[in-house]
Amino acid sequence: MAKMHDFVREEIEPLVRLSLGNDAAATGSTERLVKEIISNSRGKRLLGLGEVLRLSPEEYEEGLFCWKGFLYFKWSLSNIAGELALVIAGLETVKPVGPVDGEAREYLKRGRAVLLQLLKGCWAQTRQTLGVYEEAYSGLTDRGDPLIFRDFLLRAPSLFDSLGEQLGAIQHIISFWKHRFGPRSTPPSAPELIDIFMDFESSLQVRPGAGQ
Numbered sequence: 001m002a003k004m005h006d007f008v009r010e011e012i013e014p015l016v017r018l019s020l021g022n023d024a025a026a027t028g029s030t031e032r033l034v035k036e037i038i039s040n041s042r043g044k045r046l047l048g049l050g051e052v053l054r055l056s057p058e059e060y061e062e063g064l065f066c067w068k069g070f071l072y073f074k075w076s077l078s079n080i081a082g083e084l085a086l087v088i089a090g091l092e093t094v095k096p097v098g099p100v101d102g103e104a105r106e107y108l109k110r111g112r113a114v115l116l117q118l119l120k121g122c123w124a125q126t127r128q129t130l131g132v133y134e135e136a137y138s139g140l141t142d143r144g145d146p147l148i149f150r151d152f153l154l155r156a157p158s159l160f161d162s163l164g165e166q167l168g169a170i171q172h173i174i175s176f177w178k179h180r181f182g183p184r185s186t187p188p189s190a191p192e193l194i195d196i197f198m199d200f201e202s203s204l205q206v207r208p209g210a211g212q
Contacts, residue, residue: 007075009034014141037068053150063153066160070133073163077126080174084123087177091116094181096190104190111197118204119173126166129159169203176200 009030016030055063091112100108136152139145152159180188180196188196 004072004075005034007078008037008071011071011074012037015137018141018144037071053146053153055150055153059154063156066156067133067153069160069164070130070156073126073167074130074133076167076171077130080171083174083178084119084170087174088116088119090177090181091119094193095187096193097187098189100190104194107194108190108197111194111201115197115201115204118201119170122166122169122204126163126170129163129166132159172203173200 012033013030016033053060096104096108132155133152136149139148176196176199
Protein backbone atom coordinates (compact mmCIF):
# COMPACT_ATOMS: atom_id res chain seq x y z
CA MET A 1 0.00 0.00 0.00
CA ALA A 2 2.89 2.37 0.77
CA LYS A 3 4.39 1.78 -2.67
CA MET A 4 1.00 2.27 -4.33
CA HIS A 5 0.51 5.47 -2.35
CA ASP A 6 3.85 6.86 -3.51
CA PHE A 7 3.13 5.92 -7.11
CA VAL A 8 -0.31 7.58 -7.16
CA ARG A 9 1.08 10.70 -5.50
CA GLU A 10 3.79 11.04 -8.15
CA GLU A 11 1.26 10.40 -10.91
CA ILE A 12 -1.34 13.00 -9.88
CA GLU A 13 1.02 15.67 -8.54
CA PRO A 14 1.34 17.39 -11.97
CA LEU A 15 -2.47 17.73 -12.12
CA VAL A 16 -2.68 19.27 -8.65
CA ARG A 17 0.17 21.68 -9.29
CA LEU A 18 -1.42 22.70 -12.57
CA SER A 19 -4.45 23.78 -10.57
CA LEU A 20 -2.83 25.18 -7.41
CA GLY A 21 0.79 25.93 -8.27
CA ASN A 22 3.90 24.98 -6.33
CA ASP A 23 2.94 25.82 -2.77
CA ALA A 24 2.14 24.08 0.48
CA ALA A 25 -1.55 23.94 -0.37
CA ALA A 26 -0.73 21.88 -3.46
CA THR A 27 1.19 19.38 -1.35
CA GLY A 28 -1.70 18.99 1.08
CA SER A 29 -4.23 18.65 -1.75
CA THR A 30 -2.09 15.98 -3.39
CA GLU A 31 -2.08 13.89 -0.22
CA ARG A 32 -5.83 14.22 0.18
CA LEU A 33 -6.41 13.22 -3.44
CA VAL A 34 -4.16 10.19 -3.08
CA LYS A 35 -6.19 8.99 -0.11
CA GLU A 36 -9.44 9.52 -1.99
CA ILE A 37 -8.21 7.60 -5.02
CA ILE A 38 -6.81 4.66 -3.06
CA SER A 39 -9.87 4.44 -0.81
CA ASN A 40 -12.22 4.65 -3.84
CA SER A 41 -13.88 7.66 -2.23
CA ARG A 42 -16.16 9.96 -4.20
CA GLY A 43 -14.74 13.15 -2.75
CA LYS A 44 -15.71 16.64 -3.85
CA ARG A 45 -12.19 17.36 -5.05
CA LEU A 46 -12.36 14.57 -7.59
CA LEU A 47 -15.92 15.35 -8.62
CA GLY A 48 -14.90 18.96 -9.30
CA LEU A 49 -12.73 17.78 -12.17
CA GLY A 50 -15.83 16.41 -13.87
CA GLU A 51 -17.33 19.90 -13.96
CA VAL A 52 -14.17 21.29 -15.55
CA LEU A 53 -14.26 18.55 -18.19
CA ARG A 54 -17.99 19.11 -18.80
CA LEU A 55 -18.96 15.51 -18.19
CA SER A 56 -22.30 14.38 -16.85
CA PRO A 57 -22.16 12.88 -13.34
CA GLU A 58 -22.70 9.39 -14.77
CA GLU A 59 -20.01 9.80 -17.43
CA TYR A 60 -17.53 11.17 -14.94
CA GLU A 61 -18.21 8.55 -12.27
CA GLU A 62 -17.61 5.73 -14.73
CA GLY A 63 -14.59 7.43 -16.26
CA LEU A 64 -13.13 8.15 -12.83
CA PHE A 65 -13.48 4.52 -11.79
CA CYS A 66 -11.60 3.45 -14.91
CA TRP A 67 -8.95 6.16 -14.40
CA LYS A 68 -8.25 4.72 -10.96
CA GLY A 69 -8.01 1.31 -12.60
CA PHE A 70 -5.50 2.62 -15.11
CA LEU A 71 -3.36 3.95 -12.28
CA TYR A 72 -3.38 0.48 -10.73
CA PHE A 73 -2.62 -1.18 -14.07
CA LYS A 74 0.29 1.20 -14.75
CA TRP A 75 1.73 0.51 -11.32
CA SER A 76 1.30 -3.26 -11.76
CA LEU A 77 2.93 -3.30 -15.18
CA SER A 78 5.98 -1.47 -13.88
CA ASN A 79 6.34 -4.12 -11.16
CA ILE A 80 6.02 -7.21 -13.37
CA ALA A 81 8.18 -6.19 -16.33
CA GLY A 82 11.28 -7.87 -14.90
CA GLU A 83 9.36 -10.99 -13.89
CA LEU A 84 7.88 -11.30 -17.37
CA ALA A 85 11.34 -11.12 -18.92
CA LEU A 86 12.41 -14.07 -16.75
CA VAL A 87 9.33 -16.06 -17.80
CA ILE A 88 10.02 -15.40 -21.48
CA ALA A 89 13.64 -16.49 -21.04
CA GLY A 90 12.44 -19.64 -19.29
CA LEU A 91 9.91 -20.45 -22.00
CA GLU A 92 12.62 -20.17 -24.62
CA THR A 93 14.82 -22.76 -22.91
CA VAL A 94 12.62 -25.10 -20.85
CA LYS A 95 12.87 -28.74 -21.91
CA PRO A 96 11.01 -31.85 -20.77
CA VAL A 97 12.63 -34.84 -19.11
CA GLY A 98 11.93 -38.44 -19.94
CA PRO A 99 10.73 -39.92 -23.21
CA VAL A 100 9.37 -37.56 -25.86
CA ASP A 101 7.74 -39.05 -28.94
CA GLY A 102 7.70 -37.35 -32.32
CA GLU A 103 4.20 -35.94 -31.96
CA ALA A 104 4.97 -34.39 -28.57
CA ARG A 105 8.25 -32.98 -29.85
CA GLU A 106 6.52 -31.36 -32.80
CA TYR A 107 3.79 -29.88 -30.61
CA LEU A 108 6.30 -28.45 -28.14
CA LYS A 109 8.25 -26.84 -30.95
CA ARG A 110 5.15 -25.26 -32.45
CA GLY A 111 3.54 -24.47 -29.09
CA ARG A 112 6.65 -22.72 -27.79
CA ALA A 113 6.81 -20.43 -30.82
CA VAL A 114 3.09 -19.62 -30.72
CA LEU A 115 3.13 -19.04 -26.98
CA LEU A 116 6.09 -16.68 -27.09
CA GLN A 117 4.48 -14.73 -29.93
CA LEU A 118 1.18 -14.43 -28.03
CA LEU A 119 2.83 -13.45 -24.77
CA LYS A 120 5.01 -10.77 -26.33
CA GLY A 121 2.04 -9.53 -28.34
CA CYS A 122 -0.15 -9.33 -25.23
CA TRP A 123 2.53 -7.32 -23.44
CA ALA A 124 2.81 -4.97 -26.41
CA GLN A 125 -0.98 -4.51 -26.37
CA THR A 126 -0.99 -3.62 -22.68
CA ARG A 127 1.69 -1.01 -23.29
CA GLN A 128 -0.20 0.37 -26.29
CA THR A 129 -3.49 0.58 -24.40
CA LEU A 130 -1.80 2.19 -21.42
CA GLY A 131 -0.21 4.65 -23.84
CA VAL A 132 -3.67 6.00 -24.68
CA TYR A 133 -4.04 7.05 -21.04
CA GLU A 134 -0.51 8.43 -20.80
CA GLU A 135 -0.97 10.55 -23.92
CA ALA A 136 -4.31 11.91 -22.69
CA TYR A 137 -2.99 12.69 -19.22
CA SER A 138 0.08 14.37 -20.68
CA GLY A 139 -2.20 16.47 -22.88
CA LEU A 140 -3.99 17.70 -19.77
CA THR A 141 -1.01 18.28 -17.46
CA ASP A 142 1.76 19.21 -19.92
CA ARG A 143 -0.15 20.97 -22.70
CA GLY A 144 -3.15 22.24 -20.74
CA ASP A 145 -5.62 20.59 -23.12
CA PRO A 146 -8.52 19.11 -21.13
CA LEU A 147 -10.39 17.83 -24.20
CA ILE A 148 -7.99 14.96 -24.85
CA PHE A 149 -8.37 13.78 -21.24
CA ARG A 150 -12.14 14.19 -21.49
CA ASP A 151 -12.13 11.97 -24.57
CA PHE A 152 -10.04 9.42 -22.70
CA LEU A 153 -12.51 9.29 -19.81
CA LEU A 154 -15.35 8.67 -22.27
CA ARG A 155 -13.39 5.82 -23.90
CA ALA A 156 -12.01 4.52 -20.62
CA PRO A 157 -14.61 1.80 -19.90
CA SER A 158 -13.80 -0.20 -23.05
CA LEU A 159 -10.07 0.40 -22.63
CA PHE A 160 -10.30 -0.66 -18.99
CA ASP A 161 -11.92 -3.99 -19.85
CA SER A 162 -9.39 -4.98 -22.48
CA LEU A 163 -6.39 -3.90 -20.40
CA GLY A 164 -7.72 -5.82 -17.40
CA GLU A 165 -8.00 -9.00 -19.49
CA GLN A 166 -4.50 -8.60 -20.88
CA LEU A 167 -2.91 -7.87 -17.52
CA GLY A 168 -4.80 -10.73 -15.88
CA ALA A 169 -3.49 -13.20 -18.45
CA ILE A 170 0.10 -12.04 -17.98
CA GLN A 171 -0.15 -12.14 -14.18
CA HIS A 172 -1.58 -15.67 -14.30
CA ILE A 173 1.36 -16.90 -16.37
CA ILE A 174 3.94 -15.19 -14.16
CA SER A 175 2.35 -16.51 -10.98
CA PHE A 176 2.13 -20.09 -12.24
CA TRP A 177 5.67 -20.01 -13.65
CA LYS A 178 7.13 -18.82 -10.35
CA HIS A 179 5.21 -21.55 -8.51
CA ARG A 180 6.10 -24.41 -10.86
CA PHE A 181 9.64 -23.42 -11.85
CA GLY A 182 11.08 -22.13 -8.60
CA PRO A 183 14.68 -22.69 -7.48
CA ARG A 184 13.98 -26.22 -6.18
CA SER A 185 11.62 -27.34 -8.93
CA THR A 186 12.09 -30.47 -11.00
CA PRO A 187 11.95 -30.39 -14.83
CA PRO A 188 8.52 -31.24 -16.29
CA SER A 189 7.69 -34.30 -18.31
CA ALA A 190 6.59 -33.84 -21.91
CA PRO A 191 2.86 -34.29 -21.10
CA GLU A 192 3.06 -31.78 -18.25
CA LEU A 193 4.91 -29.23 -20.35
CA ILE A 194 2.33 -29.63 -23.11
CA ASP A 195 -0.44 -28.99 -20.55
CA ILE A 196 1.38 -25.87 -19.32
CA PHE A 197 1.79 -24.54 -22.85
CA MET A 198 -1.88 -25.20 -23.60
CA ASP A 199 -3.02 -23.45 -20.40
CA PHE A 200 -0.85 -20.41 -21.11
CA GLU A 201 -1.99 -20.22 -24.71
CA SER A 202 -5.64 -20.40 -23.62
CA SER A 203 -5.07 -17.60 -21.08
CA LEU A 204 -3.67 -15.36 -23.79
CA GLN A 205 -6.64 -15.76 -26.11
CA VAL A 206 -8.01 -12.35 -25.08
CA ARG A 207 -9.51 -9.77 -27.33
CA PRO A 208 -7.11 -7.22 -28.84
CA GLY A 209 -6.59 -3.96 -26.97
CA ALA A 210 -9.13 -1.26 -27.70
CA GLY A 211 -6.31 1.23 -27.90
CA GLN A 212 -5.03 -0.21 -31.18
